[in-house]
Amino acid sequence: MxxxxxxxxxxxxxxxxxxxxxxxxxxxxxxxxxxxxxxxxxxxxxxxxxxxxxxxxxxxxxxxxxxxxxxxxxxxxxxxxxxxxxxxxxxxxxxxxxxxxxxxxxxxxxxxxxxxxxxxxxxxxxxxxxxxxxxxxxxxxxxxxxxxxxxxxxxxxxxxxxxxxxxxxxxxxxxxxxxxxxxxxxxxxxxxxxxxxxxxxxxxxxxxxxxxxxxSAATAEAVKITENVFRAVNIALVNELKLIFTAMDIDVWEVIDAAKSKPFGFMPFYPGPGLGGHCIPIDPFYLTWKAREYNQHTRFIELAGQINADMPAHVVRVLADTLDARSGRGLRGARVLMMGVAYKKNVDDIRESPALRLMEMIEARGATADFFDPHVTQINGTREHPTLNYRSTVPWEAVKDGRYDAVLIATDHDGIDYAELVASAALVVDTRNACGRAGVVSDKIVRA
The missing domain is CATH 3.40.50.720 (NAD(P)-binding Rossmann-like Domain)
Structure with missing residues (x-):
């Protein structure tokens, strides 16, 4: 035509x-x-x-x-x-x-x-x-x-x-x-x-x-929303499976790695400490809001959003409970190191990063939270987390000197010596299975 x-x-x-x-x-x-x-x-x-x-x-x-x-x-x-x-x-x-x-x-x-x-x-x-x-x-x-x-x-x-x-x-x-x-x-x-x-x-x-x-333009807009809703819902699914399988003493990462050997009918998604980036934590709610104009309900999408939003609280509970079980002190007065504040590995983007929410929640419990990130030298320009603005990464030497009561791996950057990290730390709470993928095994490591 x-x-x-x-x-x-x-x-x-x-x-x-x-x-x-x-x-x-x-x-x-x-x-x-x-x-x-x-x-x-x-x-x-x-x-x-x-x-x-x-x-x-x-x-x-x-x-x-x-x-x-x-x-x-x-x-x-x-x-x-x-x-x-x-x-x-x-x-x-x-x-x-x-x-x-x-x-x-x-x-x-x-x-x-x-x-x-x-x-x-x-x-x-x-x-x-x-x-x-x-x-x-x-x-x-x-x-x-x-x-x-x-x-x-x-x-x-x-x-x-x-x-x-x-x-x-x-x-x-x-x-x-x-x-x-x-x-x-x-x-x-x-x-x-x-x-x-x-x-x-x-x-x-x-x-x-x-x-x-x-x-149409609206169809193209719907394509993008669909792509990110798909990811948000599937991440929520594996986050929920993580909670269930952990209660059963089953390694969810081992389950996913085995399941992805199936050449059809399965696509691997991985659990974490919450959603980050500018798209996945936000885009589903754009559709939820617009759907109300047409008297449509997005129950499935909203449930996925709630599951993902609850993950930082779950991680902090695991951190607090483990500290309490091992030292009897819980989080109050503890020094915690956040390993990575970027929302995903190997980037310098902190938009909507769950690490920022984790730092605030940890400090609200009476602990102090520093961070190490090889890609982020300083936290800047976060409207949602003003108390964290202008904080700078600690040097790797500070990571190794044993000053922290716990290290929380929020971002699984490549290039980190996880064996050295675990050897230096009193406790490592790993939300990304970074240590497992690096082949590091220790009773210091707790997955969350």
């Missing part, structure tokens, strides 16, 4: 096809920065926009502030003039394609907070012109692109699908995963008109091996 494009649409299409369309990306975090680098390396001119002056300065100097995006990928793009950064949103007028990669957190009442999406869309509207393509990548509930963004953009007098173009393509970043970088993950794209969909698909074909077109 041929698509009729207006003159400004034809011009944009030609610029996209020749990689001369300027790609403006708003939000230079864990999603936006890898995208900017990917488009720059594909030969597209990129305008990186962020309100953080330090990020803008770093990018223009060719420096990265995210561990898994190296300087040697950014500097050549800056030197070649294919990547420039700014905090000036009025420069959005220069962009032919605008990608939105801003946070979508939850409120205290577990409802969607679209403050950043709305503010960004209003900023785009101020300079919106015919022939621009706007794509939302931030994870959100089905209907956001059409119900929230489109009215703001059309308040300019321009019409989506004819004057400007609007689409949704969910981010699928997995920071620290060497097997699946930005350019190796298929891109789902949805729009409410064929012209916008076709143009958005053409944009992403520059950087990914496969694009997956769906019938």
């Amino acid at each position: 041929s698509i009729e494009l207006p003159a400004h649409g034809l011009k944009l299409q030609a610029r996209i096809q020749t990689a001369s369309a300027k790609i403006g990306i708003i939000g230079m975090g864990y999603v936006g920065l890898p995208l900017a680098v990917a488009f720059g390396e594909a030969g597209c001119p990129v305008l990186a926009l962020d309100s953080d002056a330090e990020k803008v300065e770093a990018l223009n100097a060719g420096r990265s502030y995210i561990k898994h995006v190296q300087n040697d990928r950014i500097a050549p793009l800056v030197e070649a003039g294919r990547l420039g950064a700014t905090a000036d949103l009025e420069r959005l007028a220069e962009a032919d394609v605008i990608l939105i990669c801003v946070p979508t957190p939850l409120t205290r009442h577990l409802e969607p907070d679209l403050e950043y999406v709305e503010a960004t869309t209003k900023a785009i509207a101020k300079t919106l012109r015919k022939g621009q393509l706007v794509i939302l990548e931030s994870t959100t509930y089905p209907g956001t692109t059409r119900e929230v963004m489109q009215p703001i953009l059309e308040s300019t007098g321009l019409t989506a699908g004819s004057d400007f173009f609007l689409a949704y393509s969910p981010e699928r970043e997995d920071p620290g995963n060497p097997s699946f970088s930005t350019t190796q993950i298929p891109k789902v794209v949805g729009a409410d008109d064929l012209v916008s969909a076709d143009l958005a698909l053409a944009v992403y074909r520059h950087i990914v091996p496969q694009t997956v077109a769906v019938s």
Whole structure:
């Protein structure tokens, strides 16, 4: 089926096809920065926009502030003039394609907070012109692109699908995963008109091996929600199995490792101290909130959320009970070392990390909590955990000198000498089976 494009649409299409369309990306975090680098390396001119002056300065100097995006990928793009950064949103007028990669957190009442999406869309509207393509990548509930963004953009007098173009393509970043970088993950794209969909698909074909077109923006939004609900529910399942099997004196990690030998009908998920990262702890509640509008209930999803939310309390109970059984002192007055505060192994991202909640809970019980993390030098910018801001990692020497009553492994980073850790510690509470996978066996180790 041929698509009729207006003159400004034809011009944009030609610029996209020749990689001369300027790609403006708003939000230079864990999603936006890898995208900017990917488009720059594909030969597209990129305008990186962020309100953080330090990020803008770093990018223009060719420096990265995210561990898994190296300087040697950014500097050549800056030197070649294919990547420039700014905090000036009025420069959005220069962009032919605008990608939105801003946070979508939850409120205290577990409802969607679209403050950043709305503010960004209003900023785009101020300079919106015919022939621009706007794509939302931030994870959100089905209907956001059409119900929230489109009215703001059309308040300019321009019409989506004819004057400007609007689409949704969910981010699928997995920071620290060497097997699946930005350019190796298929891109789902949805729009409410064929012209916008076709143009958005053409944009992403520059950087990914496969694009997956769906019938609407809401469908694409639902794809992302489904992916993360799937993970949240399955993690809740293995967390519950961990509690059951532990009571039966059965090793849940051994069970999972044996079960995954089945070549069909099983996918391994692993228990932990709670959910972390910007997506999995948050996205299911976006769907829960939206479902109420349609008088639908998300009982299964909410139960999974409750199970995962309860895991930090379970870990603290195990820690307190073990300390009490071995020393008779419990947590009050104890010195505890948190091993890892990143939300997942081998990254420097602390967003929604269960380790932060664990530290607060431990200190609320009268203990002190330090942390060691080779990827996180300091805890910064956590709105939910202000008492932890500006705390710095202790050196490895402090880990080894035996000053702590207990070490709690919250993040199973590679590169840690777990044998040395266990040898130096009085007690190790391992929530990730890090010691077991390292082949370290000791009666000092307790799994939680």
